Amino acid sequence: MDKTTKINVKDLNLFYGDFQALHNVSMDIREKEVTALIGPSGCGKSTFLRTLNRMNDLIDIVKIDGDINYDDKDIYSQWDVIELRKKVGMVFQKPNPFPMSIFDNIAYGPRTHGIKNKAILSDIVEKSLQQASLWEEVKDRLHKPALGLSGGQQQRLCIARVLAVEPDVVLMDEPTSALDPISTSRIEDLIDELKQNYTIVIVTHNMQQAGRISDKTAFFLHGKIEEFGPTDEIFFNPSSPKTEEYISGKFG
C-alpha cells in the first residue's frame, strides 16, 4: 500500500483532571481509508476522536501529553486551530443543524472562511449537498429551515456542511446512533462513496457497521488500544483474546 499517513498519533496520554482517559495511544491514520474506532462505552474512543481536531480544548480540565501530527505537523504547535478544524471536520452523534435555512447551514462554513460571493456559495452548497446525496431531496426548499428535515436528512445535511469547507479528514462520532435503520444504511452508503476523496475516522457502537464500512479498526479498552489493524483481521483473526470476546459480544 502506498497510501500516505494523514494523521500520526504517538504516545498520546490524556487526562480529565486527575483521571487518565487515554494511555499511550499510538496510531497511524492513512489517507482515503475508513478507520473505525470500537470499544465499550467509556473506553476513550470518542475522547480520542475529539482530540484529533482539538475539540477537547473546549473542556478546561483536559490535559494532553504526546504527539499528534496532521500532515506531518504537530496539531498543537504547528497548526492554527481554525485551519486544523477546516481540514479535519467533524460530524456528531446527534444531528445538529443550526436554526437557519438549509442553504445558510451549508454556507456557514465557507462564509466563516471568507467566501462572500453569492454564485460561488451557491455552487458550494449544491456540490456539498450532492456529495452528501441530499441535493435531490432539498433542492426545492433550500431556503426553508433546516430543522424541518427528518433526522436522517439532518445528519446528511451536517455531513454536507462539513464537506462544504473542503476538509481532508472527516471525523464521525457515532453518526448513525440516533437514526432509523433506513437512514443509517444511506449514511453508510455515503461513507463508502466519500472514502474516494476523504480520510474518514468513525466511532461506532455497531460492530456490523464497523465491519461493513471500515478498512482499519482500532479496538479501545480502558483508554488503551487493545488492538489495531485491518478490519478483516480484527474481526476474523484477532490476536487479543479480549478483542475476540468483545467482537463476539461477550461484553460491552
Place this chain on the structure above:
Amino acid sequence: MKSSKSVLEVAVEKILLISAFISVISVVFITVFIFKEGLPLFTRVSPLEFLFSSNWAPTADPPQYGILSFIMGSVWVTFGALLLSVPIGLAVGIFMAEMAEGRFAQILRSVVELLAGIPSVIYGLFGYIAISPVIRRLFDSPTGLGVLTASIVLAIMTLPTIINITEVSLRAVPGELKEGSLALGATHWMTIYRVMVPSARSGILAGIVLGMGRAIGETMAVLMVAGNAVTMPRGPLSLTRTLTMNIATDMKYAADYHAVSLFTTGIVLFVFILGINSLVQYLMKKTVKEEM
C-alpha cells in the same frame, strides 16, 4: 387508593385554592377599579382627544385633558433607555453565559443582582446628583435633567433584566450547536454571534420587552430626574413628564375629574403593560417551542 379524604384534607385543599386565587382576584380587582375610576372621564372628553391632544390643563376653565405629551415622554425615555441598555445588556449576557470564569464571573453575578435590588429612589437620587451635572456640563443644558438623564438612569435599571434573560436564553442553546460551529473552524466569537445569539433570539427579545415594561412602569427614578415639564418632548435634552410621573405628581392635589383623569392615565399605562406582558409570554412560549 381510598376515595375518602378526611374533612381536614379537603378543607386545607380549599384554603390553598383560595390562596392561589388571590393573585388572580387581585388582577381582576385592580383592572376593574382602575377602569371604573378612570372611564368616567370619557363623558367629558373623547378618548381620541385624551390620547392625541397634548393639551394638559386639568385645573383650567374649561379643563383640558390631553396626555399625548406624557405618552411621548414615556416612549422617549423608554426607547432612550433601551438604546443604551440593550447593547450593554446583550454584551454582558453573552459574557456571563460564554466568557466569564471563576471569581470575576461570581462578582459580576452579584453585581447584576445588586443592580436589580437597588431601590428606584436611590437611582433617582444618584441620577440627580451624579449624572445630571455631567449632562449639564457636556451638553450645556440648563438643568441637566430631562429625557437623556432619565434614559441613562432607566438604562441602568433595566440592565439586570436584559442581562439575566440573555444569559438564560444563551445557556439554553444546545451545546451541539456550539460544537458544530466550532468544528467547522469558526472562532468562539463567530459561533456566539452567528449561531448562538440567533438561536436564542426569542428569549433575548423577551428580555428586551420585559426591560421595556420595567422602564415604562418606573415612577420614582424618572420623577426625580426627568424634569417634570408638561410639554411635548422635543429632543434628548428636553424636560419631560411620563405617564407614571403624571399620576404621581398630580395625585397630590387632584380633585373631581382631574383625579379621574389620573386613573384614566393609569388605564393607558395598564394597557401598555398588559400588551407588553402578553408579548413576553408569546416570545417565551416561542423560545420553549424552539428548544424542543
Place this chain on the structure above:
Amino acid sequence: MSSAEVLNPPVSKGRKEVVSSPQSRKLRMQEKVAKGIIWGLAALTIAILVWIVGYLMVKGLRYNNMTPYNVTPYVERVIDLDGTEDDLVFIINRGVREQDIEVDGLRTLFNKRRNENWGFYNEQNLRAQPVVNENAGDFSVQVKDFILAGEDLDDYRGYVEKASSWDEVISYVGGTEGAIGFLPASEAADLPRDVKVLGVRRKAIAVNPSVLMIKDSRMLRELTDKQAEKIAAGEVSNWMEVGGTDLPLTLLDSENIEVNMEALQSTEGAVMLTDYRYVAEYGVRSVPVLRHETGWNLTWHFITEAPARSGQWGGISYIIINTFFLILFTILFSAPVGVMAAIYMVEYAKQGRLMRILRMGTETLSGIPSIVFGLFGFIFFVRILGMGIGFISSTLTVTLMVLPTIIRTSEEALKSVPQSFREGSLALGATKLQTIIKVVLPAASPGILTGIILAVGRTVGETAVLIYTLGSNYDLVSGPSSSARVLSLHLYMLFSEALSFDRTFATGAVLVILILLTNFSATFMMKRMNKNSGM
C-alpha cells in the same frame, strides 16, 4: 470554555512555521476585538454599580461642604473682649453636640426666639436654654454688648434663666439639657464634667464697599478660608489675587477701632480683620467666608434619634422602625398566602386551564407597575374600604405587590424537592397533607426563605406605591390607620422638599446598607440551598 488558545502545546518541537491563513488571522483578530469590547462592557457594569454604591456611601457617610458665613472659621475658646479685664468663655451642657458657633448664633440664642433650637446649628433637635448671672455687674454688660452686636435691647428676654452667681451658672448649665451660659475665664478654670466650652467664631473680614462692587463684570462674592488667612497675614496686595476686582488691598490694624474704621470707610480697597459686631456698628460691609465643614454624616445619633422638623433635625430612628414594621406586616400577610398558593400550584393543581389562569394571574400581577398598585390601593383600601391613608392600607397594597415574588420562588423550591421524598412518605402511610407539612415544606424551606428575603428587599425599596397609601407623617407608627414614613419615602420627601442633601444621602446610605444586607442573606441562603440539594 474559551481555552482553545490557552492550552499549552504539549511538546515543543522547535520553531517551525505554524500553518495558518490570512482569513484565520482575520477571524482571530475579529474575535479579539469583539471579546475585548464585551470584557469592557462587563467591567463597565461593575464600574456602574461601584460608582452608584460608592458615591452614595461616601456622600452618605461623610459630609463635605463649603458653607459661607459672615465670620471667618477662626475659633476662639477664650474671648478677649475689648474693655473688660477678664476674658470671656461660653459654656454649654455636655449633651449639646455643637463645638463652636458663629457670633450671630449667640445673638439668636440669647435674644431672638423663644423656642430657639440647637437644630439650627447642628441638626440636633434640642431646645436651647440660655442662662446669665444677674450679679455680674460690668462684665455682664460688656458681654451683652458683645452678644447683641449693637442691637439696642434693654435686657435679656424673659426666658433667659437668671442665676445669682457664676457657680450657679455652671451648675445650671451642667444640669439642664441644651443649656448655654457664659463666664469670665478666671471662673472657667476647673469646669465639671457635664459642662464644656463652646468655641466662638467672631472675626469678620470688614471691607470698604468698593471691594464688593462690580468692575469689568467681575465681583468678589466670597472668600475661601485659605484666602481669608492669606489676607490676614498680609500676603495679598491686590483683590484680584483672591478673585476680586483689580483693586489694591490695604490691610488695616484692628487696634484703635475708631480711627481705623474711619480709614476703612474712606480708603478704597481697605480691609480689616475685626470683631463682627463692629461691622454692624460702623455700617461697613463684610465679605462672606467659606468654611470647610466635614465630618460624619451617618452617625449613631442619626440612626438613633427621632426625626424632627420634617426630618431636618434629629435622626431617622422612627423611620427605620416604621420600615421594619412595614416589612414585618407585609411578610406576615404575604408569606403564608404566597406559600399556600405555591403549594396548591405545585402539589394539587393539575396542568390545564385552572393552572394556566393561576399562572397568568401571578405573571400579570408581577408586571403591574407600582404606581398602578398605588392607585389601586388608594381607591380600594383607602377609599372604598375606608381604611384611610395609613399603615394598614399600604401594607395590604405592598402585600399584593410582593405576592408574585414569593409564589414564584416557593414554586421553584417546592418543585425542586425530589419526587422520591413524597413517595417515600406516602408509602409509609402518611396523608398528602402530612407529607407536605412534614417532608416537602422542610426540604423546600431554604428556597422559600430566599423568596421571602427577596420580598423583603422589594418592600424596603418600594416608594411609588406608598406615596398615596402611607402618607408622610414622620412619627412612629401608632396603629393600623396611622400615616407614616419609611426609609425610601423619607428619602424622597427630603429630596423633593430640598431640605438637606446631606440627610438625603445619609438616609440613602442606610437604605443601601439594608438592601446589601438582604441581598447577601439571599445569596447566602441560595448557596446553602444548593449545598443541601447537592448532598
